[in-house]
Amino acid sequence: MCNYSDILQEIKKYDKIVIARHIGVDPDAYASQIALREAIKLTFPNKRVYAVGNSSSKFNYFPKLDKMPEELGGLLVVVDTPDKKRVDLPDMSKFTKTIKIDHHPWIEKFCDMEYIDDKASSASEIILDFINNVGLSMNGEIAEILFMGIVSDTNRFLFSTTSRTFLLVSRLLKNYPMDISKLYENIFLRPLREIRLQGYIEQNMVVSQNGLAHIMITNDIINELGVDSGSAGNLVNNLNSISEVLVWVMISEDVKNGLYKFNIRSRGPIINTIAEKYNGGGHKYAAGARVANMEDVEKLLGELENVCLEYNKMNIEV
Numbered sequence: 001m002c003n004y005s006d007i008l009q010e011i012k013k014y015d016k017i018v019i020a021r022h023i024g025v026d027p028d029a030y031a032s033q034i035a036l037r038e039a040i041k042l043t044f045p046n047k048r049v050y051a052v053g054n055s056s057s058k059f060n061y062f063p064k065l066d067k068m069p070e071e072l073g074g075l076l077v078v079v080d081t082p083d084k085k086r087v088d089l090p091d092m093s094k095f096t097k098t099i100k101i102d103h104h105p106w107i108e109k110f111c112d113m114e115y116i117d118d119k120a121s122s123a124s125e126i127i128l129d130f131i132n133n134v135g136l137s138m139n140g141e142i143a144e145i146l147f148m149g150i151v152s153d154t155n156r157f158l159f160s161t162t163s164r165t166f167l168l169v170s171r172l173l174k175n176y177p178m179d180i181s182k183l184y185e186n187i188f189l190r191p192l193r194e195i196r197l198q199g200y201i202e203q204n205m206v207v208s209q210n211g212l213a214h215i216m217i218t219n220d221i222i223n224e225l226g227v228d229s230g231s232a233g234n235l236v237n238n239l240n241s242i243s244e245v246l247v248w249v250m251i252s253e254d255v256k257n258g259l260y261k262f263n264i265r266s267r268g269p270i271i272n273t274i275a276e277k278y279n280g281g282g283h284k285y286a287a288g289a290r291v292a293n294m295e296d297v298e299k300l301l302g303e304l305e306n307v308c309l310e311y312n313k314m315n316i317e318v
């Protein structure tokens with residue numbers, strides 16, 4: 001484990017810095033890598049800093065990503081990614097030094113230096129705290145990017161939000177006044193077809209006695225509603241306050257890759273340890289998994305059913 005000033009020392013040392021993050025980019029991953037790039041460039045105008053990875057047109061309210069430099073080398077910083085296989089980068093071995101900055105529960109060491117704060121709400125919160133602490137330059141644009149990263153990963157300050165989150169955001173808004181409702185619109189305005197998909201999910205999900213809710217979003221449904229196969233997964237957090245539901249699962253059929261993608265959320269039972277057994281992982285109460293056939297779909301649902309049963313038993317006995 002390293003500290004902020006160790007990270008700053010490395011940033012000072014290298015003229016070429018690549019910033020990467022996880023596959024399946026989300027606003028926090030985007031925001032943390034781009035804000036770090038902009039803050040380094042603002043502070044050290046002569047450094048070449050690249051924020052890399054696959055982009056998504058959904059997030060075109062953020063500044064653009066960079067093409068991977070032809071010649072790899074220099075410093076690599078990986079943000080918002082707990083395990084090596086999820087780094088959106090073809091080859092990590094070409095860099096002289098690697099640093100991880102992350103807020104997920106630690107899974108494995110894959111960088112030379114690692115800064116993990118699993119109490120932080122988001123990678124963006126850590127980057128904001130880092131910039132403040134080591135005195136990198138900031139501006140209004142960077143402030144807005146970080147605000148959107150934090151707002152998105154916490155779902156408007158609902159998840160993993162601490163007094164530090166509020167403190168940092170409060171100072172940020174004081175120093176860099178911004179049009180919050182416009183920024184919220186960037187993140188939360190949704191197309192009608194997605195709302196219809198949400199309606200389909202709410203109507204058709206199956207809820208067990210023990211409080212496990214699940215729904216399979218088949219390829220046919222995806223086509224019928226004109227959404228893409230990733231859409232269902234993005235809706236999973238919307239089911240977080242149903243009194244009969246303890247753990248809820250969205251299973252998306254991904255015909256192209258021959259996969260069933262699980263998005264799992266929980267209001268009590270710990271689910272990431274189960275997800276890890278099925279090609280996935282994540283946080284205690286928010287995880288994902290990927291399985292290849294219906295047999296494993298049933299097996300994984302069975303394990304989740306069990307963890308709900310155990311959780312209910314424990315809470316009744318106490």
Ligand SMILES: [Mn+2]
Nearest residue numbers: 028080123153
């Ligand atoms: Mn994140």
